[in-house]
Amino acid sequence: MNFSTEQIRAHVAALGPWFHNLDLGGVMTAPDHFLGDYPRTKWRRFADSIPQDLSGCSVLDIGCNAGFYSLEMKRRGADRVLGIDFDDAYLAQARFAAEISGLQVGFEKLSVxxxxxxxxxxDVVLFMGVLYHLRHPLLALDLVREHVVGGMMVFQCMLRGSMQVEETPKDAAFFATDAFDAPSYPKLHFIEHRYAQDPTNWWAPNRACVEAMLRSSGFELIDHPEEEVYLCKCAGRPAGEGAVYPARGASA
Ligand SMILES: C[S@@+](CC[C@H](N)C(=O)[O-])C[C@H]1O[C@@H](n2cnc3c(N)ncnc32)[C@H](O)[C@@H]1O
Known part of the structure; x- marks a missing residue:
């Protein structure tokens, strides 16, 4: 179906509010986004670190929202792109965006x-901007590592607190408590109420913490092209076999 600009504008208004600022036939979906032209400005900072040609590749976009990254992956020629999110309103936006963009992308309601x-x-799993919205972030990371990452994972997380990173202590004596006060100690700040008026923000890790969590879930960090973005691949098994050991029978 062909949509006029006025029809697109009407659909965009009816499907809002939008978190992704998409350009749908000249109609911007979130022109007043508090982060500016989001997520395009972030994407520009790490786009060159993802292969330009994804032909032959499958892509899973976890927490796809209105599909900005799913659509970009399809534009790079990925054979199959699947976006998942547990929010029906965002999925409706993503389906409309794919239709207007003329791109074949699947969107399904599914929780991480x-x-x-x-x-x-x-081949490529995008797990961007979701971890800090989860009550059980390590469980999610372990599940993603265990079940869907077949090649590269593109990971992004809001970071708060110190950006210092030092080698994580392998062990410490029981009464040696100073290490916990070091700015570079991995810290996951718990948000009991709201952060930035958003009740779905549960955690705000510092950089050392997010890197340690990725390693602990069995990922190797292979690139860090943008302050909050990491490219990872599967390394060993999650520390302590992770939180997902009951699922091992199914995947073994
Ligand atoms: C901050 S947005 C990030 C959107 C997009 N990935 C990006 O980087 O721009 C977080 C998204 O994660 C989704 N989300 C939150 N919890 C989820 C869950 N348990 N399973 C799947 N998606 C989830 C939200 O509905 C929302 O679309």
Missing amino acids: YDVASLHERF
Whole structure:
């Protein structure tokens, strides 16, 4: 179906509010976004670190929202792109955006905690801007590592607190408590109420913490192209076999 600019504008208004500022036939979906032209400005800072040609690749976009990154992956020629999110309103936006953009992208309602039900590993997994919205972030990371990452994971997280990173202590004596006060100690700040008026923000890790959590879930950090963005691949098994050991029977 062909939409006039006025029809696109009307659909965009009806499907709002939008978090992703997409350009749909000249109609911007979130022109007043508090982060500016988001996420395009962030994408520009790490776009060159993702292969330009994704032909032959499958992509899973976890927490796809209105599909900005899913659409960009399809524009790079990925064979199959699947965006998942647990929010129906965002999925409706993503489906409309794909239709207006003329791009074949699948969008499904699925929580990150249920990725095992996909029974598929993807060449590229995007796990961006979701971790700090989860009450159980390590469980989610372990599940993503265990069930869907087949090649590269592009990971992004809001970071708060110190950006210092030092080698994580392998052990410490019981009464040696000073280490915990060091700015570079991995810290996951718990948000009991709201942060930035958003009740879905549960955690605000510092940089050392997010890097340690990724390693602990069995990821190797292979690039850090933007302050909040990491490219990862699967390394060893999650520390302590992770939180997902009951699922091992199914994947073994
Ligand atoms: C801050 S937005 C990030 C959107 C996009 N990935 C990006 O980087 O711009 C967080 C998204 O994660 C989704 N989300 C939150 N919890 C989720 C869950 N348990 N499973 C799947 N998606 C979730 C939200 O609905 C929202 O679309």
